[in-house]
Amino acid sequence: xxxxxxxxxxxxxxxxxxxxxxxxxxxxxxxxxxxxxxxxxxxxxxxxxxxxxxxxxxxxxxxxxxxxxxxxxxxxxxxxxxxxxxxxxxxxxxxxxxxxxxxxxxxxxxxxxxxxxxxxxxxxxxxxxxxxxxxxxxxxxxxxxxxxxxxxxxxxxxxxxxxxxxxxxxxxxxxxxxxxxxxxxxxxxxxxxxxxxxxxxxxxxxxxxxxxxxxxxxxxxxxxxxxxxxxxxxxxxxxxxxxxxxxxxxxxxxxxxxxxxxxxxxxxxxxxxxxxxxxxxxxxxxxxxxxxxxxxxxxxxxxxxxxxxxxxxxxxxxxxxxxxxxxxxxxxxxxxxxxx
Amino acid sequence: xxxxxxxxxxxxxxxxxxxxxxxxxxxxxxxxxxxxxxxxxxxxxxxxxxxxxxxxxxxxxxxxxxxxxxxxxxxxxxxxxxxxxxxxxxxxxxxxxxxxxxxxxxxxxxxxxxxxxxxxxxxxxxxxxxxxxxxxxxxxxxxxxxxxxxxxxxxxxxxxxxxxxxxxxxxxxxxxxxxxxxxxxxxxxxxxxxxxxxxxxxxxxxxxxxxxxxxxxxxxxxxxxxxxxxxxxxxxxxxxxxxxxxxxxxxxxxxxxxxxxxxxxxxxxxxxxxxxxxxxxxxxxxxxxxxxxxxxxxxxxxxxxxxxxxxxx
Numbered sequence: 132x133x134x135x136x137x138x139x140x141x142x143x144x145x146x147x148x149x150x151x152x153x154x155x156x157x158x159x160x161x162x163x164x165x166x167x168x169x170x171x172x173x174x175x176x177x178x179x180x181x182x183x184x185x186x187x188x189x190x191x192x193x194x195x196x197x198x199x200x201x202x203x204x205x206x207x208x209x210x211x212x213x214x215x216x217x218x219x220x221x222x223x224x225x226x227x228x229x230x231x232x233x234x235x236x237x238x239x240x241x242x243x244x245x246x247x248x249x250x251x252x253x254x255x256x257x258x259x260x261x262x263x264x265x266x267x268x269x270x271x272x273x274x275x276x277x278x279x280x281x282x283x284x285x286x287x288x289x290x291x292x293x294x295x296x297x298x299x300x301x302x303x304x305x306x307x308x309x310x311x312x313x314x315x316x317x318x319x320x321x322x323x324x325x326x327x328x329x330x331x332x333x334x335x336x337x338x339x340x341x342x343x344x345x346x347x348x349x350x351x352x353x354x355x356x357x358x359x360x361x362x363x364x365x366x367x368x369x370x371x372x373x374x375x376x377x378x379x380x381x382x383x384x385x386x387x388x389x390x391x392x393x394x395x396x397x398x399x400x401x402x403x404x405x406x407x408x409x410x411x412x413x414x415x416x417x418x419x420x421x422x423x424x425x426x427x428x429x430x431x432x433x434x435x436x437x438x439x440x441x442x443x444x445x446x447x448x449x450x451x452x453x454x455x456x457x458x459x460x461x462x463x464x465x466x467x468x469x470x471x
Numbered sequence: 472x473x474x475x476x477x478x479x480x481x482x483x484x485x486x487x488x489x490x491x492x493x494x495x496x497x498x499x500x501x502x503x504x505x506x507x508x509x510x511x512x513x514x515x516x517x518x519x520x521x522x523x524x525x526x527x528x529x530x531x532x533x534x535x536x537x538x539x540x541x542x543x544x545x546x547x548x549x550x551x552x553x554x555x556x557x558x559x560x561x562x563x564x565x566x567x568x569x570x571x572x573x574x575x576x577x578x579x580x581x582x583x584x585x586x587x588x589x590x591x592x593x594x595x596x597x598x599x600x601x602x603x604x605x606x607x608x609x610x611x612x613x614x615x616x617x618x619x620x621x622x623x624x625x626x627x628x629x630x631x632x633x634x635x636x637x638x639x640x641x642x643x644x645x646x647x648x649x650x651x652x653x654x655x656x657x658x659x660x661x662x663x664x665x666x667x668x669x670x671x672x673x674x675x676x677x678x679x680x681x682x683x684x685x686x687x688x689x690x691x692x693x694x695x696x697x698x699x700x701x702x703x704x705x706x707x708x709x710x711x712x713x714x715x716x717x718x719x720x721x722x723x724x725x726x727x728x729x730x731x732x733x734x735x736x737x738x739x740x741x742x743x744x745x746x747x748x749x750x751x752x753x754x755x756x757x758x759x760x761x762x763x764x765x766x767x768x769x770x771x772x773x774x775x776x777x778x779x780x781x782x783x784x
Contacts (some may be wrong), residue, residue: 148769151769151772151773151774153773154774155772155773182726185771185772188490188768189765189769189772192494192761192764192768193765195497195761196758196761196762196765198758204768219539221568231769245780258681271594273594273596274592274596274669274670275593275670275671276591276592277589277593277594279570279571279586279589280582280585280586281585282569285578285579285581285582287574287578287579288571288574288579288582288583291558291571291573291574292570292586294572294616295558295560295569295572297569298569298611298612298615298616299566299568299569299608299652300566300573302568302595302596303596303597323675339739340507385680391551407515410630418520429725432764437590438757438761439498442494442497442498442757442761443498445761445764446491446493446494446495446498449490449491449764449768450489451490452487453484453487453490453491454486456480456483457484460477460480460481460482460484463476463477463480464477468475
């Protein structure tokens with residue numbers, strides 16, 4: 132339970148108005164000499180009560196006008212899901228058509244081509260939408276990495292960020308190592324809530340220096356992050372793992388090097404090689420299935436207005452006040468009729 | 472006017488009963504629907520080197536242009552009516568890069584502000600600053616978003632490399648198709664521009680011989696050498712390029728505001744420039760009812776006697 136907040140606290144300046152009933156006697160009757168009145172303890176107390184009630188009414192109405200509310204709060208509960216930091220490659224090569232058929236194949240039907248960027252964005256959106264409890268963060272990376280969306284439960288924000296990633300053209304240079312490091316750092320400053328994942332979607336690799344390798348290895352192993360790499364294949368037939376039919380040209384490809392390094396990490400790592408829409412969708416679905424573990428979920432409770440409480444107080448006070456004045460009017464009226 | 476005692480009692484009773492009715496109304500009358508005009512906009516922040524010049528003023532404080540842009544964007548987001556959508560983008564090199572598509576600002580204020588905080592010169596992926604082209608790309612990308620947002624482009628208008636006055640980059644779209652406002656930042660005086668390195672860290676200032684002083688086209692023309700030589704060599708310095716921004720705004724059908732002081736006024740300009748949408752919100756009348764009730768209650772206790780209205784018998 133958090134403290135009450137006020138939308139218009141300037142109404143507090145009017146609170147001294149509550150003293151008015153104690154200073155002003157519009158409703159009392161002036162008489163020649165007060166000693167003439169019999170001492171009546173009951174009316175003394177009634178008078179005191181009415182004045183307090185009048186102050187109460189004024190205070191309650193002022194407080195109601197000041198707009199009391201309990202601010203939006205987060206309540207924690209256990210859910211099922213995971214935390215993800217999304218690293219979506221925004222390099223130029225991602226603008227190329229995804230799963231382009233080789234040029235020597237005959238086109239049997241008219242196909243609409245989508246860029247790798249659009250495809251990965253679309254599926255990522257679907258993935259995020261299908262996971263209600265997860266917490267997502269988003270790293271923007273070019274030569275520098277920036278954690279543009281720190282880990283959040285806010286689905287609107289992550290969806291809008293992913294959508295933005297699908298717009299426009301790519302940028303020239305990207306540094307995957309920087310991004311991977313930043314992803315680990317994003318988790319470092321957070322309390323442990325559940326399964327921690329780094330989801331890298333890219334169409335290329337990078338050759339790492341030994342220092343970079345050591346640093347990444349240390350970070351990922353220490354924090355036990357799960358690493359997923361959805362690799363959008365740009366060379367037909369090439370696989371991340373070496374096979375018997377390898378072309379000599381593929382041996383030194385940066386993506387292979389990166390994959391080999393990822394495999395040396397002592398953390399759960401999985402690579403998905405997507406060459407077609409179906410494969411890409413399957414990879415996403417696979418990750419979706421794996422990541423349902425207990426997760427501490429923070430839920431937002433929207434701001435609640437507490438105006439009604441004060442209005443009720445004013446209402447109760449006013450009821451007594453109005454009733455007592457109607458009553459005294461009847462009494463006074465009868466008394467006046469007798470005397471005149 | 473002097474009221475007799477029974478009359479005063481009667482009046483008090485009536486006034487109090489009225490106040491009572493008003494509070495009942497405040498508690499139980501359902502909220503009335505009200506239409507609010509909201510807008511979708513994308514704030515594009517210039518993160519090029521010239522934005523590090525310290526000559527933008529906000530509330531009497533001089534700060535870096537980018538700091539001004541961030542703070543002013545934050546204040547503008549805060550002042551926009553709930554239901555409005557806002558997105559964020561950065562501009563470096565010759566293009567705008569959208570970081571987040573427009574989302575509702577009140578519910579997502581926290582995340583938007585966190586992202587705004589992250590915007591930094593280190594995000595720049597190149598060291599040039601082609602304002603006009605960046606405006607065009609922002610327009611092209613906004614065109615792909617549904618509903619089409621307006622663009623709020625915050626920049627100092629410094630083009631580097633400079634452009635030839637008659638060879639303005641061509642705008643392919645229809646002016647006014649995507650609406651927007653260009654917000655000019657920076658002072659009148661030419662000041663040195665901090666230079667950033669590959670990592671985006673500031674290392675000294677741009678020197679006079681490190682930047683181009685004439686546009687690419689003119690510099691390749693031998694016959695123009697003489698004229699080029701006469702041109703002032705001031706491209707390593709920067710001020711707010713108002714006339715250039717105004718020309719650019721005309722070209723794309725945008726509005727132009729130079730160094731606005733009040734976020735509310737900017738919101739009005741954005742609203743005037745954009746296609747607004749109407750959203751119905753529930754408007755609770757409780758404040759009116761309880762305010763009126765309070766006035767009535769106070770009426771009973773006003774010091775009439777002191778102003779000669781009351782009486783005493």
